Amino acid sequence: MHAYDAAEQVENTIRLNANESPRRSTIGHFRRPLNRYPEVRPQKLQAALADRFGCRADQLLVTRGSSEAIDLVIRTFCRAGEDSVLVTSPSFSMYRHYAEVQGADLIEVKTLPEQDFAIDVDAILGACQASTRLIFICSPNNPTGTVLARDELERLLVARSDASAIVVDEAYIEFGDKPSATALLDRYRNLLVLRTLSKALGFAGARCGAVAGPVEVIRILSAVQAPYALATPVVECVEDALQDEQLALAEQAVLDTVAERERLAAALMNYDFVRKIWPSDANFLLVRFDDAAGVMQRCQEHNVLLRHFGGALNECIRISVGSRDENNQLLRALDTLKGTNNG
Ligand SMILES: Cc1ncc(COP(=O)(O)O)c(C=O)c1O
Structure with missing residues (x-):
């Protein structure tokens, strides 16, 4: 395989080699002109x-x-x-x-x-x-x-x-x-x-x-x-x-997610219709319920979407860890199933 032979891109030259438009659009606030092709590889x-x-x-x-x-x-x-x-x-x-x-x-x-x-x-x-x-x-x-x-x-x-x-x-x-x-x-x-x-x-x-x-x-x-x-x-x-400032914010968000993952796992342990929570190194938890379809249904009624699996993961639901408020909304939905033997 050879790389595609793209039109040459040299800064501060007049580019009449790529059939581009000479008109630079004014939409957006981009540092590079959108009428020009981007680099073949950035x-x-x-x-x-x-x-x-x-x-x-x-x-x-x-x-x-x-x-x-x-x-x-x-x-x-x-x-x-x-x-x-x-x-x-x-x-x-x-x-x-x-x-x-x-x-x-x-x-x-x-x-x-x-x-x-x-x-x-x-x-x-x-x-x-x-x-x-x-x-x-x-x-x-x-x-x-x-x-x-x-x-x-x-x-x-x-x-x-x-x-x-x-x-x-x-x-x-x-x-x-x-x-x-x-x-x-x-x-x-x-x-x-x-x-x-x-x-x-x-x-x-x-x-x-x-x-x-x-x-x-x-x-x-x-x-x-x-x-x-x-x-x-x-x-x-x-x-x-x-950029450093943005990376620092992202790193804090990861720490928040990990803390919420642990809080959510601990809270889920309290429901008697939760059968198992697997350890997770990710931003989600895999949880086995007595009746996963019932949990999916109830959560949907409370505007919360989860991911239900079958096969080897029967009765399992993958819960992505959300913000504190989002996770609380999930827990409120599950609260309504308490005492119902999970529906
Ligand atoms: C394990 C794994 N790999 C790759 C992806 C794809 O991610 P993206 O294409 O957004 O980088 C996902 C998305 O959920 C994922 O779970």
Whole structure:
């Protein structure tokens, strides 16, 4: 793969090489003119995000949310009808979605319910096939909140070193105290790490994330990604979000969320229709109720939406941790079920 051959962009030149409009619009307050294409890859943002995520700029590609990174990685590594993607279950459903879009086979490996849905590295290694190009590890896992220990991740990286790339999705890592796998990038050439600005930084609407990995892989992923993928308003918004003052506010918001997560977990323990609350390193709690459908219904009547799961997670609901007021509203809704044997 070669990078797209884009029109040259040089500051302080007259740009008659990209069929752009010469008229600079007056809407919005952007530092860069919107009549011009953005950079093919936003260099300053790439450097700032690499610094934040603990890798070098040439080990990182900025993407439209980590969702785009999942799609890019699967399209780059997997041939339709030939290669396979291994996912753990239950986990984030977008890995499956993009594997299906690409026509890659899917291998699903169950996590261990009796061990708080721990990721089972032996089962993963046993399920891998010659065709397995990618193994997705979501840590902390959505929706169970589980983390894969560093030594287990390294065992997987070593065992599959010449066969599969291990994609560690760290969308929720800021809500726990475990270090990022980006620290391992210089040691393993089959490691990819996904990060996002949608959760801890609070910029889901900006659609910005990143994939970090070996330089040669990042170069190929960059060649596959659409040229000019990151729009000027997004680039400028995220550059602003990465200023010290904004980062300090975001860090406080993470601390608030973690405190609320613990308060919510303690409060939920008091309902006799709550059967189990799993430990969580993320911004959500997984909770098993006597009657999850009844809880969903009652919460909806009180204007609170939750996420209900089935399968191995029967009677389980994932509750995203909201603001103090939002969480209180949830608790008020649950109060109305008291003494009803959960409806
Ligand atoms: C585990 C995980 N990875 C990735 C994403 C996608 O995030 P985004 O595309 O907003 O970066 C999500 C969103 O919920 C998620 O839960």
